[in-house]
Amino acid sequence: MDEIRKVTHIDNVRLSDDGTSVVIIDQTLLPGEVKYIELNTPEAMYDAIYQLKIRGAPAIGICAGYGIYVLARQIKAKDFDGFYSEFHRLKEYLNSSRPTAVNLSWALNRMEGVVTANREKPVEDILALLEKECRAIHEEDIRMCHAISEYGLSLVKDGDGILTHCNAGPLATSRYGTGQGPILLGREKGMNFRVFADETRPLLQGARLTAFELQRAGVDVTLICDNMASIVMKNGWINACFVGCDRVAANGDAANKIGTSGVAILAKHYGIPFYVLGPTSTIDMNCPTGDDIRIELRQPEEIKTKWYAKPMALPEVKCYNPAFDVTDHSLITAIITEKGICRAPYTESLAALFD
Ligand code: MRU
8 A cells, every 4th residue: 555655645735844935846847757846935936836836726725825824934024014014915926826726815815814813913923823824724635635535435436437637636635636536545445446537738737647646556547638538438438537626616617627628528428427526625605607717828838839849830820728617517416525525406505515
């Protein structure tokens, strides 16, 4: 079981021992190189999130929590007002690095809440509370991912074929992950799944990260191009689809990596259950429907040149590069959270999670 622990207990994001920087694995270098980098300036943190050196909704939130704590320690202010004004400016800056995953603003708002609720205390005390809070965000995510993985595992059986899209494993979250959580937990319990991982164009999180994690954990994983999902479903090789999420609206519409909604449409066609897995920190009850989710648009280079020795399109060719799409709630069999399995009508089942 050591091979599984090496994957599930990877230190993808943590606070340095002296609390002066956030230490992350640079995910842009995977699978070729496992390299840790330290972030201790606002620009380095913004860049790490924007460039996807740290990525995956829960991991972005954890990184932002640690990050704003590290930056708060650097604030030189005479009084609370001076401290808070600079804290808020830094928080807004980090929050602008990526728009779709709600965990980023969720974690930063939570950290800001600690500051505003303790305005009568000395800054030293506020810093101690901020450290406690960012560590709590991480600890809670570990527990949530484990619970999500247990619930997800209850929906499949030994030997099942599972299709995944993007990466919602340990690198994107904490420990077991969400979308890949049931697979890794099942493997730990001695179960064997046959997993098909979509490569996930254009940034290849499926090929570079999911296939890397599952292969290292000893899971039977087969990499496919995104446009091969239909044939593996038609062949009868898939019993369930498991994906993560970046923001779930109150009606159950779920934003996840671009291409997810296509997988859901295919799954419906072939009568395969389509499960979205994520912590309640990814559910945005202030967002009524998927139409209210802001979708991040990224650079054309990611499509035309990034992975190639030579450009694969003329420089003047236009590109449309949305990083996420929204899967309509009608295509989702269940949304699996740490508090349980939600089914339609989602307006009711999701609201009940927050009662
Ligand atoms: O652009 P990314 O790599 O941050 O997108 C990640 C995804 O879409 C994941 O599937 C999602 O965040 C769930 S991670 C548990």
